[in-house]
Amino acid sequence: xxxxxxxxxxxxxxxxxxxxxxxxxxxxxxxxxxxxxxxxxxxxxxxxxxxxxxxxxxxxxxxxxxxxxxxxxxxxxxxxxxxxxxxxxxxxxxxxxxxxxxxxxxxxxxxxxxxxxxxxxxxxxxxxxxxxxxxxxxxxxxxxxxxxxxxxxxxxxxxxxxxxxxxxxxxxxxxxxxxxxxxxxxxxxxxxxxxxxxxxxxxxxxxxxxxxxxxxxxxxxxxxxxxxxxxxxxxxxxxxxxxxxxxxxxxxxxxxxxxxxxxxxxxxxxxxxxxxxxxxxxxxxxxxxxxxxxxxxxxxxxxxxxxxxxxxxxxxxxxxxxxxxxxxxxxxxxxxxxxxxxxxxxxxxxxxxxxxxxxxxxxxxxx
Numbered sequence: 001x002x003x004x005x006x007x008x009x010x011x012x013x014x015x016x017x018x019x020x021x022x023x024x025x026x027x028x029x030x031x032x033x034x035x036x037x038x039x040x041x042x043x044x045x046x047x048x049x050x051x052x053x054x055x056x057x058x059x060x061x062x063x064x065x066x067x068x069x070x071x072x073x074x075x076x077x078x079x080x081x082x083x084x085x086x087x088x089x090x091x092x093x094x095x096x097x098x099x100x101x102x103x104x105x106x107x108x109x110x111x112x113x114x115x116x117x118x119x120x121x122x123x124x125x126x127x128x129x130x131x132x133x134x135x136x137x138x139x140x141x142x143x144x145x146x147x148x149x150x151x152x153x154x155x156x157x158x159x160x161x162x163x164x165x166x167x168x169x170x171x172x173x174x175x176x177x178x179x180x181x182x183x184x185x186x187x188x189x190x191x192x193x194x195x196x197x198x199x200x201x202x203x204x205x206x207x208x209x210x211x212x213x214x215x216x217x218x219x220x221x222x223x224x225x226x227x228x229x230x231x232x233x234x235x236x237x238x239x240x241x242x243x244x245x246x247x248x249x250x251x252x253x254x255x256x257x258x259x260x261x262x263x264x265x266x267x268x269x270x271x272x273x274x275x276x277x278x279x280x281x282x283x284x285x286x287x288x289x290x291x292x293x294x295x296x297x298x299x300x301x302x303x304x305x306x307x308x309x310x311x312x313x314x315x316x317x318x319x320x321x322x323x324x325x326x327x328x329x330x331x332x333x334x335x336x337x338x339x340x341x342x343x344x345x346x347x348x349x350x351x352x353x354x355x356x357x358x359x360x361x362x363x364x365x366x367x
Contacts, residue, residue: 009366010364012048014222021234029055031057032216058076066097067091083106100160117149122141122142122145124181127173128162157194159178178195200216221238223340237333240329240357242327243326243327248274263288279308286347288311289301295313
């Protein structure tokens with residue numbers, strides 16, 4: 001079998017393993033987060049694997065993402081939490097999608113859905129200063145939510161928030177604020193069916209933040225959210241391997257410039273290998289001259305600028321030929337570079353590296 005020209009190979013068995021592992025660590029139900037096309041891995045396929053691994057609910061950012069999962073045959077509970085200001089929720093309620101509510105107006109819109117009750121999760125801002133009910137809105141929203149629930153227009157599934165990950169002290173302060181807000185809601189007669197606050201980092205490191213469920217995003221894909229611990233340290237397996245095939249090789253003389261701006265010049269007579277992946281495919285240009293690759297079990301570094309469709313690797317006198325496999329990142333346990341190494345090379349985080357892989361790169365899922 002020839003090496004794919006470019007491919008993102010997705011290990012669904014790793015997804016299921018990671019969910020099972022995080023369920024074991026936390027001891028509470030897992031909400032598998034499959035927003036942004038499953039962090040670039042393929043939302044429907046990841047959703048199925050996450051459920052097989054024991055996830056009890058799935059989360060997306062947008063209703064459109066959840067509707068796509070319904071069309072793909074996913075019947076498990078789904079929630080979506082980021083909406084346009086004038087978004088109506090009739091289609092979400094019709095499709096049994098639970099709606100995250102971050103404002104009084106969204107609460108009213110949910111209550112006006114054609115087929116009540118709308119199942120809602122009240123999102124509260126505990127200090128991240130993004131979406132979520134603002135402190136000044138809480139009493140008004142909780143009172144109205146309780147009234148609408150009595151009328152059968154809404155059903156409050158949960159109250160939830162999101163930790164900043166700034167520090168353990170900051171996260172625990174957010175947890176304390178969250179607990180105050182839940183008590184405030186209960187004083188108005190709102191009694192959520194469950195509570196969720198922690199994502200992967202908080203779920204692993206802050207046991208008291210696990211509450212009744214945890215939302216697992218990056219950990220489900222086998223990547224570590226920690227600067228001081230690898231995936232293997234947490235017992236996770238990276239699910240995505242990004243690879244391609246060498247498109248061409250050429251022998252050049254010492255002093256030859258490589259790619260745009262000649263940011264790299266060959267120090268000696270050498271062989272250059274052309275790799276058909278570039279920033280149009282999601283390979284970060286910021287990793288020019290720094291991104292690691294493996295060809296024929298040997299590690300190299302990108303030579304010069306990463307272009308839109310391709311980059312070059314100086315392989316010296318090694319025997320590299322067109323069609324040879326190039327692995328950009330995958331599972332370090334298999335001797336492959338990690339997505340985190342690419343993130344470090346680009347000055348970003350591993351979340352972005354996998355999520356940005358473009359549609360031009362075919363996904364191939366396997367168990």
